[in-house]
Amino acid sequence: TAGITQAPTSQILAAGRSMTLRCTQDMRHNAMYWYRQDLGLGLRLIHYSNTAGTTGKGEVPDGYSVSRANTDDFPLTLASAVPSQTSVYFCASSPGVVNTEAFFGQGTRLTVV
Amino acid sequence: QKEVEQDPGPLSVPEGAIVSLNCTYSNSAFQYFMWYRQYSRKGPELLMYTYSSGNKEDGRFTAQVDKSSKYISLFIRDSQPSDSATYLCAMIYPSGYSTLTFGKGTMLLVSP
Numbered sequence: 001t002a003g004i005t006q007a008p009t010s011q012i013l014a015a016g017r018s019m020t021l022r023c024t025q026d027m028r029h030n031a032m033y034w035y036r037q038d039l040g041l042g043l044r045l046i047h048y049s050n051t052a053g054t055t056g057k058g059e060v061p062d063g064y065s066v067s068r069a070n071t072d073d074f075p076l077t078l079a080s081a082v083p084s085q086t087s088v089y090f091c092a093s094s095p096g097v098v099n100t101e102a103f104f105g106q107g108t109r110l111t112v113v
Numbered sequence: 114q115k116e117v118e119q120d121p122g123p124l125s126v127p128e129g130a131i132v133s134l135n136c137t138y139s140n141s142a143f144q145y146f147m148w149y150r151q152y153s154r155k156g157p158e159l160l161m162y163t164y165s166s167g168n169k170e171d172g173r174f175t176a177q178v179d180k181s182s183k184y185i186s187l188f189i190r191d192s193q194p195s196d197s198a199t200y201l202c203a204m205i206y207p208s209g210y211s212t213l214t215f216g217k218g219t220m221l222l223v224s225p
Contacts, residue, residue, distance in 0.1 A: 004156075033212065040121070040217070041217065042201070042215055042216065042217035042218055043157070043201065043215040043218075045212055045213075048212055058212065090156050090157070092156075099205065099211070099212070099213065100145045100147060100162050100205060101147075101159050101162065102157075102159070102203075102213060103159075104156030104157050104158065105156050106155060106156050107154075107155070107156050
């Protein structure tokens with residue numbers, strides 16, 4: 001079972017350019033999340049989606065947008081990248097209402113130059 | 114003050130040692146408590162979770178929750194070099210849809 005697939009694995013992006021980080025899950029989980037992980041700051045929630053068709057803002061949503069057109073896919077878009085968005089991005093999903101078990105992808109390492 | 118505090122380490126121990134990893138939290142509404150393990154350049158994976166107070170054991174790992182002190186612990190017995198990773202605590206409210214609140218993680222290094 002693949003679980004959660006993120007693409008690309010890593011990317012160098014010029015400041016001002018846009019980019020979409022892809023996330024697909026095959027577990028039919030209702031909830032999906034995007035986190036960024038930075039040294040000294042830990043995992044911070046960017047956006048989440050409890051079910052297909054709904055999204056919500058997390059702790060650090062500025063500069064990012066998401067959509068949830070179906071259960072499996074949850075892309076994260078940076079409209080105009082800035083160097084402070086250099087980070088490791090993790091997509092996660094969880095099955096239930098009380099989301100005690102989150103499954104994470106392998107991450108996308110993004111460097112904005 | 115962050116809702117969840119965790120010492121970043123690194124914590125260095127010899128193989129076979131008993132390891133104690135800890136988190137404190139400020140929000141008494143948290144009811145579920147999780148420990149995730151993250152190897153270098155990998156995504157976090159769930160080790161175990163507990164509901165409310167008490168202990169839970171899984172092999173060499175024991176999770177302990179003390180809600181009165183707002184303190185959770187993960188004990189690793191007979192630590193192995195393969196346990197070298199970053200351990201993140203996480204917690205969640207039980208009400209409706211809620212998201213995980215993570216600690217920053219403690220890096221553990223087990224030397225052979």
